[in-house]
Amino acid sequence: MGDNEGTDARTEGYATGRATKQSIVERAAEAFGERGFYGTSLRSIAREAGVDHSTLLHHFGNKTALLLAVIEWHDTRSLPAFDTADITPEFITDAIVSTAERNRSVPGLTQLLSILTAEAASPEHPAREPLQHRHELLTVLIAWTIGRQRTALDITDDLMTPEERAAFIVATWDGLHLYDGLHPGVLDVPGLLRGMLTEAFGLDRGAPGGS
Amino acid sequence: MGDNEGTDARTEGYATGRATKQSIVERAAEAFGERGFYGTSLRSIAREAGVDHSTLLHHFGNKTALLLAVIEWHDTRSLPAFDTADITPEFITDAIVSTAERNRSVPGLTQLLSILTAEAASPEHPAREPLQHRHELLTVLIAWTIGRQRTALDITDDLMTPEERAAFIVATWDGLHLYDGLHPGVLDVPGLLRGMLTEAFGLDRGAPGGS
């Protein structure tokens, strides 16, 4: 069974191996999301994935590599590839809001980033650099859009530069997720995000969106 | 040496014991703040406090009790006792801002709450209830103040009720701390907090403060 599996993608290993590898990543995301990186054991992840913990190590080498694989997987699925031409304020807003909406059905994954972000304040944390990078990417993207909208719509903001405002938005974004973990459903996270971005982008001013 | 130690406070145990107990709490706060509750071992805390780990257990009984002691200690030092009559918008603003300022010199402690808050999204986390309580206390306090200011200054806000706005502020507060851990010094956390509270309380409208 299965006669076209070896050629439909540039692959590594066999199909069975890739499947368990994927399964491990998903269970690891849940587990890290519940008890953090340090608090999660490889054995517990392996158990939930239905394999021996040495099988897990066979695929990922060590615990840190597994963490990095989880983060990468999370990002590729929550921040789909985009063209630089696509970057309109509406696009970014929708992307962030719909991510937040989808996250409601997979709380563990969201929590993963919260815990990791908090843990990664320690300089030695293996995920520190990737997470900083992730934040910077988002910040630059948002800041650039804010700057463009400000010149296009003649918006002035004496309090914060676009970069500061973008960083503030990212911080608030994480804060909302954090809060939602402790008090599920109290805040309308997607709605608040939309409101904040709409205001920052000046989208409530009868504005042009794209070029 | 030391002849008036037994009577200056309602005490438990001897002075030496209380001293080491205090030392343990402080080291534990740092350690939990760096690697979370699950990621920190009692032995590592004890080592940093210069005692055997069984001494630590003698004082606190178990790991969870130590965590709770740390949180309690943190709160009593960051939220000093206040009289309900003291609750003016300016007082709350100053209290929060000065806490944020002081936190800059003790990053580990701030990080402690970030990690714990993130970890406590899991229902079984021992610190979940205390942290929820902590949040609720702050939210109620802020919401009540917002509500009072709204009626006093005739402020209208169709987007959020005082409770929602207060929750949003608390979430942002935590988010700023989280962000500051990953990107130290990028954001002016105390300044942003002051700005946010000033706006929420309508303090920039030439307003009355107390009664």
Add this chain to the structure above:
DNA sequence: ACCAAGTTCCACCACATGGTGGATGTTTGT
């Protein structure tokens, strides 16, 4: 000086941890 209360450390326990090495079975192209 006395002694109960309290403090501290040492030795130990059962168990979990991340990681290694090798043996056995499975996939895959040929």
Add this chain to the structure above:
DNA sequence: ACAAACATCCACCATGTGGTGGAACTTGGT
């Protein structure tokens, strides 16, 4: 059918874990 690449598990290791029990020492009041 075959063999190389791969996948999986089992047994094992050194080390770390939270927690217990008890012996030796301090402290503080009388």
